[in-house]
């Protein structure tokens with residue numbers, strides 16, 4: 001049943017009116033944060049995360065109206081429908097059960113009349129056993145040497161989430177296996193990896209839900225050709241993670257091991273499935289991967305059960321909607337003051353922009369409000385020396401700051417200006433949101449700071465596997481809660497198809513040329529032809 005268009009909703013109109021009030025000088029953030037009890041009223045703590053939204057351009061009335069919007073759009077009801085296996089991915093007639101991949105309860109999760117949990121538990125057990133066999137040396141490369149490098153061949157959701165987690169938990173990697181990512185079809189990606197790895201001790205993990213992604217197929221062929229050239233038997237150096245029955249799930253194609261991913265888990269939501277499970281269990285050990293899953297499960301249960309006013313990802317989603325649709329900010333930055341979280345923004349970029357970068361509702365109605373935000377980010381304090389000039393004095397964009405209270409590498413405690421590196425990092429984590437909110441008046445306008453620039457700060461006690469799972473699930477839940485407000489389907493991605501189709505036509509033309517130098521690209525439009533001719537001629 002299609003939802004009512006947003007702009008027709010009474011609550012939407014009330015929020016539009018309220019935004020005009022918030023734009024008034026008396027509601028400048030420098031005034032809002034002076035209010036008594038501001039931090040207590042505008043922060044939440046649950047599921048291992050402290051979430052401070054006191055520097056968001058909201059007052060108590062804003063929150064009240066946003067919660068009314070959440071009720072109107074039945075956000076909690078839809079989230080429960082999602083985790084219970086309803087086919088909420090309506091355009092592909094599928095459920096969206098990434099939460100089931102980290103469900104450790106004994107409860108069934110039924111999709112299409114079948115409990116999916118036995119299969120999910122089977123795959124987890126297979127991953128654990130495989131990782132153990134690799135770490136114990138029971139399984140080695142074709143020349144009897146232990147594996148030292150694991151190369152993930154995959155793109156988009158088939159590697160971005162895994163890369164976020166492997167970077168975040170790098171300090172835990174004690175399995176003497178280095179992880180690499182071969183995602184781009186650009187031969188430089190492949191060349192760099194093989195320049196630093198030994199084919200005898202390299203395991204290639206081909207990850208593709210469809211097993212039709214051109215980049216992944218091309219890189220897999222490159223890897224096979226490289227192994228054969230080196231006298232290595234690919235069948236003893238390749239593992240696949242793919243959907244049951246996909247072209248990659250072919251018994252006639254012998255591999256060391258094959259793990260299934262399920263059609264009810266989308267690529268950008270798949271790091272807690274075998275997509276992340278296989279590489280992360282080799283890199284970190286299955287026990288740490290399971291701790292990561294349990295952190296995600298805890299956040300899932302919080303998102304499902306916590307009342308809206310106490311629900312961290314739901315409140316974050318409402319604030320994001322407020323910033324986007326009512327205050328007019330088109331972008332949002334994720335700035336973790338923790339280098340290990342350097343790949344969080346690239347992962348959330350796909351998670352969020354491939355989920356919510358839509359212009360029609362789940363029922364195909366054109367949206368009357370803009371969905372989705374442009375997500376970007378870099379760790380702090382690096383970002384301060386890169387694009388924070390704009391954050392303070394240019395086009396404003398809301399920021400999620402993330403702080404980690406207890407870092408690893410505690411053995412390094414030297415001080416500069418009387419503080420340790422970690423304290424220096426935190427001095428900036430504390431100052432930046434304040435400077436953005438309060439600003440600074442100056443008669444020299446070039447040195448004036450308008451302030452009133454919104455941000456949230458999330459705190460983690462440490463970078464444990466559990467906390468990385470909680471952060472992952474926080475952003476997944478926030479993404480889908482926002483989608484439910486707009487009534488869009490966050491689980492399909494038809495927008496990626498046109499480019500692939502056009503590339504396929506050009507690829508066919510190039511293949512003809514490869515076999516017939518006299519072939520002309522007459523089928524192409526003149527501009528495309530210029531580029532194809534330039535590539536084959538070797539210069540412009």
Ligand SMILES: O=P(O)(O)OC[C@H]1O[C@](O)(CO)[C@@H](O)[C@@H]1O
Pocket residue numbers: 155156157158207208209210211212213216266267268354493496
């Ligand atoms: O796992 P596959 O099927 O190779 O797809 C890789 C990626 O390509 C997309 O389908 C489109 O970008 C993503 O959703 C997905 O994560």
